[in-house]
Amino acid sequence: MYFTISSSFIGLKNMLLSNDKNANFEIFEILRMTSFFANVGRIFLNFLQGTGHLIIFINQTITMGIRPPYYSRQILKQIINIGYFSLPVVGLTAMFTGMVLALQSYTGFARFSAEGAVATVVVLSITRELAPVLAGLMVAGRIGAAIAAELGTMRVTEQIDALSTLSTDPLQYLVMPRVIAGIFTLPLLVLVADIIGVFGGYLVSIYKLGFNPGNYLHQTLQYLKAIDVISGLIKASVFGFCISIMGCYHGYYSKGGAQGVGSATTNAVVSSSILILIFNYLLTAVFFDK
């Protein structure tokens, strides 16, 4: 192997020393290709290493988290932070999504005289897809970033080390309460988003598109099944886990001062947003695939 590599380098050196234009072009091509493959390999290895590290972190969090002590005050604080304080942003998102959905589906369905399906389309789209995904993405931006920044700052200012010296496990005290809060509050947020989103659609349909309120409500409930709402809530729970664990993971292992905390925050938001979209597809396939 060594001889192959060294003979390749000798070959490259000879080609470089020659003034042949074709030879130089070949060298650039070889270097371009090798650096391309090296970069692909490096990215793949980093991805595998990162995934392994994340799985170990999740395993440690769950192993430590199920053991006492349980920090109920911390859990409550995080539930308020993640759930209660996210209500305005999630509510507004749901409201405008429901409104635009009613408007868009009406103008679309009007082309083939199917305006009557607006209520059903709004309620199914909101409960199955839009409320969990949009609430998840909004919370990823608001909470995922905040968790990563807080834990990252605690890491670089040695507060996490200080916790350990005070006989408190950082995974139990910092990570587990956030993960529990994420898993249990996201479904509640999505339930609220479902109601507000449908209400947004209702407002536009009644006051702008001229639907009859009784008929609209009847159609909203007529085709709605429990699984439509439940699947959205289960998705929300999974998204809550993704957001909190990615925020904690990137914050917990951040290094390099302010720049490191900044990178941790960005990585937390990007990775949790991507995971939300991936798990959304997978869960949709599980619930509704024929």
Add this chain to the structure above:
Amino acid sequence: MTKHKLPRIILKNVHKSFGSKKVLQGLDLEILPGESLVIIGGSGTGKSVMLKCILGLIQADKGSIQIDQKEIINASRSDLDKIRHKISMLFQGSALFDSLPVWENISFSLLQEKKMHRIQARSYAIEKLASVGLPEEVADLYPAELSGGMQRRVALARAIAPKPEILFFDEPTTGLDPIMGGIINDLIRASVDDLGATAITITHDMASAKKIADRIAMIYEGKIVWQGDVTSIEKTDNPYVQQFIHGRTQGPIKVDVK
């Protein structure tokens, strides 16, 4: 006087590297019960890494670290927890919890671990604040509202609150003015004497070292190059110590300024 006592903390041939950078390279050290040892040495010589290895926050690569005859390296989590119950540490940047008021910072271990009632814990924290010369009003402030010197005093109060048997101080006077540094030094010495604790302090500051120490050790390139009684540091002809305490640029200590 203390020669017959068994050492409380023993480090034998401790090695620690980060990638290709060797930080600790066969460090040997013993600390007797009730002794206040100050470790001096330049930046990047492995002082903080040594403390973190003793605490088990960083895993040493090789060697042995024992506290009360219990091995730290590769110790189980529960064994490490038992050992950490005996130890408190004052961090270089104070490392106070930003999200908690001062009194909760001080009573943190009492609230979380000993499940002390919050009213009782607050009174205890105020008592500890008074012992570091801070008024009751400070108790309800957040760390960000305090000056650097006040933060360091609060951190000291937090360190002594659980009445630890072993205390670590990581550069306790760095970033403070000489007067505040002197106050912190006096408080550290008084706290160590009151608790009868075994203490390790790491510092660059010779005034601080002389005030706090019973014994001083000097670390260079991850090894102890000199150790002796606090009174003997001025008399030693050890070239490392001489260069360090007089701040000479010429000598065996090479400073990489590239």
